[in-house]
Amino acid sequence: MAKTLFDKLWDAHCVLAEADGNSLIAIDRVFLHERTGSVALESIIDSGHKPRDPKTVFATMDHIVSNQAGRGRDEARTPGGDVFITATRDAAKKTGINLIDVLDADQGIVHVISPELGIAQPGLTLVCPDSHTCSQGALGALAWGIGSTDAEHAIVTGTLRLKKPPQMRITVTGQLGANATAKDLALHIIAQYGAAGAKRCAVEYAGGAVEALSIEARLTLCNMAVEFAAFTAIIAPDKKTSEYLKGRRFAPTGSAWQQALQDWKNLFTEDDAEFDYDYVIKAEDVRPTVTWGTSPAQAVTITGKVPNDADEAALSYMGLSTGDVLIEQAIGGAFIGSCTNSRLSDLRAAAKVLDGRKVKAGITAICVPGSMSVRRAAEDEGLDEIFRNAGFQWGAAGCAFCFYAGGETFAPGTRVISSTNRNFEGRQGPNVRTHLASPAIVAASAIAGHICDPASL
Amino acid sequence: MRPFIKHTGIAAPLLRDNIDTDQIIPSREMKTVSKTGLKEGLFAGQRYLSGREINPEFVLNRPPYTSATIIISGKNFGCGSSREHAVWALKDFGIRAVIAESFGEIFYNNCTRNGILAAQMNGAQIEKLGDTVTIDLPNQSIDGQPFDIPAGDKATLTEGLDAIAVTLKQKAKIEAFFSKDKEKFGWKYS
Numbered sequence: 188m189a190k191t192l193f194d195k196l197w198d199a200h201c202v203l204a205e206a207d208g209n210s211l212i213a214i215d216r217v218f219l220h221e222r223t224g225s226v227a228l229e230s231i232i233d234s235g236h237k238p239r240d241p242k243t244v245f246a247t248m249d250h251i252v253s254n255q256a257g258r259g260r261d262e263a264r265t266p267g268g269d270v271f272i273t274a275t276r277d278a279a280k281k282t283g284i285n286l287i288d289v290l291d292a293d294q295g296i297v298h299v300i301s302p303e304l305g306i307a308q309p310g311l312t313l314v315c316p317d318s319h320t321c322s323q324g325a326l327g328a329l330a331w332g333i334g335s336t337d338a339e340h341a342i343v344t345g346t347l348r349l350k351k352p353p354q355m356r357i358t359v360t361g362q363l364g365a366n367a368t369a370k371d372l373a374l375h376i377i378a379q380y381g382a383a384g385a386k387r388c389a390v391e392y393a394g395g396a397v398e399a400l401s402i403e404a405r406l407t408l409c410n411m412a413v414e415f416a417a418f419t420a421i422i423a424p425d426k427k428t429s430e431y432l433k434g435r436r437f438a439p440t441g442s443a444w445q446q447a448l449q450d451w452k453n454l455f456t457e458d459d460a461e462f463d464y465d466y467v468i469k470a471e472d473v474r475p476t477v478t479w480g481t482s483p484a485q486a487v488t489i490t491g492k493v494p495n496d497a498d499e500a501a502l503s504y505m506g507l508s509t510g511d512v513l514i515e516q517a518i519g520g521a522f523i524g525s526c527t528n529s530r531l532s533d534l535r536a537a538a539k540v541l542d543g544r545k546v547k548a549g550i551t552a553i554c555v556p557g558s559m560s561v562r563r564a565a566e567d568e569g570l571d572e573i574f575r576n577a578g579f580q581w582g583a584a585g586c587a588f589c590f591y592a593g594g595e596t597f598a599p600g601t602r603v604i605s606s607t608n609r610n611f612e613g614r615q616g617p618n619v620r621t622h623l624a625s626p627a628i629v630a631a632s633a634i635a636g637h638i639c640d641p642a643s644l
Numbered sequence: 645m646r647p648f649i650k651h652t653g654i655a656a657p658l659l660r661d662n663i664d665t666d667q668i669i670p671s672r673e674m675k676t677v678s679k680t681g682l683k684e685g686l687f688a689g690q691r692y693l694s695g696r697e698i699n700p701e702f703v704l705n706r707p708p709y710t711s712a713t714i715i716i717s718g719k720n721f722g723c724g725s726s727r728e729h730a731v732w733a734l735k736d737f738g739i740r741a742v743i744a745e746s747f748g749e750i751f752y753n754n755c756t757r758n759g760i761l762a763a764q765m766n767g768a769q770i771e772k773l774g775d776t777v778t779i780d781l782p783n784q785s786i787d788g789q790p791f792d793i794p795a796g797d798k799a800t801l802t803e804g805l806d807a808i809a810v811t812l813k814q815k816a817k818i819e820a821f822f823s824k825d826k827e828k829f830g831w832k833y834s
Contacts, residue, residue: 202821203814207795211814213821215832223727225677236808267675274677311832318726318750334728334754335679336807344811345818349753350794382662383720387749416720418749443834450829482662500660590725592671611664611724613689 295558722751
């Protein structure tokens, strides 16, 4: 029977199939961060277990580290957060795993640095106790988010026990228009199918519009798969993928690299392979998109209105009424960052809008690059000057304002336009009203003082 | 892990869709590197008014639900962040089961790993449930209504299995797999 890309990855990692329908799947790489990884590592140490292969386990500090330039080694942005940083560092040393520490040159958000360092590779299974691990499927890896207890299991046994998920393919035909980005495509898809729309499926993104995306844009698209309840997302690797990975710190070299290239050629869905759900989206239908509510599925095109059948609890939280025009909504905050949109191409897109302009008075505008490497690359191009001159703060890498863990954030009631992935109640702070959008829309809105289509500036 | 076999308890209705793990435990409530002591943070955004005053409107603050051991909800319960703290907070509060129309995938697995039953029922079945609910997991019955659960998850819960110990019994097969894999895909190990 013809196989899907996911079937091939699943079969290649299946250690054994159990009678109850579960399989034991081999795990090639585990990534941890200080917020949920610290507890997994400490629990391993307390129970007397050891990592099966510590060199395949990586930890970074991203979730609650300070985002101020010149930050200290243990400095958290949240009160009491330093304990997560020191616990992760100590446990990483004790267990002998790879640690990318706060002050390391390679530090950054796990889903930004894993591709950047060549840790995520086509054909690998990779898990992390973080729901946005699905991002890394953009490289053709089978990567998914798990809990801390499953992370312990993966580290100690080299496997995870799971039932094969159903499969979905979303083929995006045609080409995205000049003003539509991978973020708009992601929001468009989630709005179309709903927050539970992917039904716990492994979702393969395919089609000409997906092939045309850069690796960074593919990471943005796959990042948001969890927001419509996917098990994960995956894109078949191609020449762009291998060109992206070549020479990166943890990528294979020499003859191993040649062997990898040969193996990666087999990572595609065969012509007659069948999916449980097979959908087609027209790229031409995708417009710049923004959310109005408290679920990523509550999204409309930027020139649109809050729908007539809008959920009342969401309207009440967001301070909106049915029929309200999105672009008329005044904002108090703008944020560019997060594992969704904090890579160099995202910062370039925002800087293009900001160049020579000023953020409207009274708006708190913040940019936090996804990794220190992205930050340095942006500075080499002078992007930091553009952000600063426009009135944006320029932070040090981390998950920053995407979620609130105490400490500094936007004031209660503030309407914030954000390049992040979740607009849940309280996600960015108590009563903060988050509208999700692309970096270009965030930049344009910060200039205009209200939600704004960059094309109208 | 405490086995889950039969349980009768007070069921608190939280009948909204998409209750995410940020609501179940806001990140600011995750104060220690530990799996216990998290019940104060459970639904903190809704349970407390400003200054940590009890919000009398919130369901878990209203008798009889103050002693709830079951939560009933709508679609996609536990979506969002992978934080297992959401499950640890529920467990610490005394919750033994969540009954919903569907679950976030990671949350569902986290429940099973911690001895909490995440039972899926349709909207019509859920509507019939009252304040006190009886769950019989071996017979897959909730107040006499049937529900589905994967056989592996059922066994994990009813037997209170430690997943790592179970898997380590297969250590020889796992090591054999990795030796063969290394021969075949050497680049993965370079």
